[in-house]
Amino acid sequence: xxxxxxxxxxxxxxxxxxxxxxxxxxxxxxxxxxxxxxxxxxxxxxxxxxxxxxxxxxxxxxxxxxxxxxxxxxxxxxxxxxxxxxxxxxxxxxxxxxxxxxxxxxxxxxx
Amino acid sequence: xxxxxxxxxxxxxxxxxxxxxxxxxxxxxxxxxxxxxxxxxxxxxxxxxxxxxxxxxxxxxxxxxxxxxxxxxxxxxxxxxxxxxxxxxxxxxxxxxxxxxxxxxxxxxxxxxx
Numbered sequence: 663x664x665x666x667x668x669x670x671x672x673x674x675x676x677x678x679x680x681x682x683x684x685x686x687x688x689x690x691x692x693x694x695x696x697x698x699x700x701x702x703x704x705x706x707x708x709x710x711x712x713x714x715x716x717x718x719x720x721x722x723x724x725x726x727x728x729x730x731x732x733x734x735x736x737x738x739x740x741x742x743x744x745x746x747x748x749x750x751x752x753x754x755x756x757x758x759x760x761x762x763x764x765x766x767x768x769x770x771x772x773x
Numbered sequence: 774x775x776x777x778x779x780x781x782x783x784x785x786x787x788x789x790x791x792x793x794x795x796x797x798x799x800x801x802x803x804x805x806x807x808x809x810x811x812x813x814x815x816x817x818x819x820x821x822x823x824x825x826x827x828x829x830x831x832x833x834x835x836x837x838x839x840x841x842x843x844x845x846x847x848x849x850x851x852x853x854x855x856x857x858x859x860x861x862x863x864x865x866x867x868x869x870x871x872x873x874x875x876x877x878x879x880x881x882x883x884x885x886x887x
Contacts, residue, residue: 666815698878703782703881704880705865705877705878705879705881706865706878708774708875708876708877711875751815761816761818762815763815763816763817765813765814765815766815
């Protein structure tokens with residue numbers, strides 16, 4: 663079973679708080695792990711592509727880590743802003759064409 | 774990165790009808806894909822749109838239900854045929870320029886079938 667799970671399903675944080683959420687995926691046949699940010703009525707925005715165990719990537723206030731041996735990735739947002747409100751998707755890739763997506767974490771940042 | 778547009782952005786359709794969704798890219802790309810997201814579900818790959826040949830469908834998806842065209846390297850269509858309410862979803866086209874490159878998505882077509 664090719665199961666990608668994200669938690670929590672949704673969360674609300676106050677503006678200025680830092681937050682993080684989890685993506686878990688099968689540890690076998692790993693090729694890459696993608697993170698996307700998806701706002702309603704817009705294209706999913708590519709945040710990170712991570713391929714190596716121990717990878718850490720950063721883009722502004724957002725960063726991500728990867729553990730391929732145990733099959734998880736964390737996404738961190740430092741000092742959340744209302745414009746960070748979106749659904750954050752992770753996708754596991756095995757090397758073929760397909761990305762296997764989680765159902766996402768819906769983040770709401772309260773001003 | 775390439776700019777991807779989709780038409781229509783949304784539609785409400787009657788059961789039994791068909792809808793064709795267009796995906797236009799502003800540059801030539803090697804790989805194009807069609808995904809859908811049913812309510813509460815994850816994004817799921819429908820098929821890979823191959824330029825000049827028949828699309829490659831994932832398990833659970835068939836050409837009669839989701840015919841796909843890709844006449845050139847910048848354009849593709851997905852038709853949702855003989856629609857039922859279960860086809861209500863967001864349909865997204867996606868592209869990747871090479872096997873190891875980032876994958877990008879269009880803005881999606883929000884389809885509601887009554």
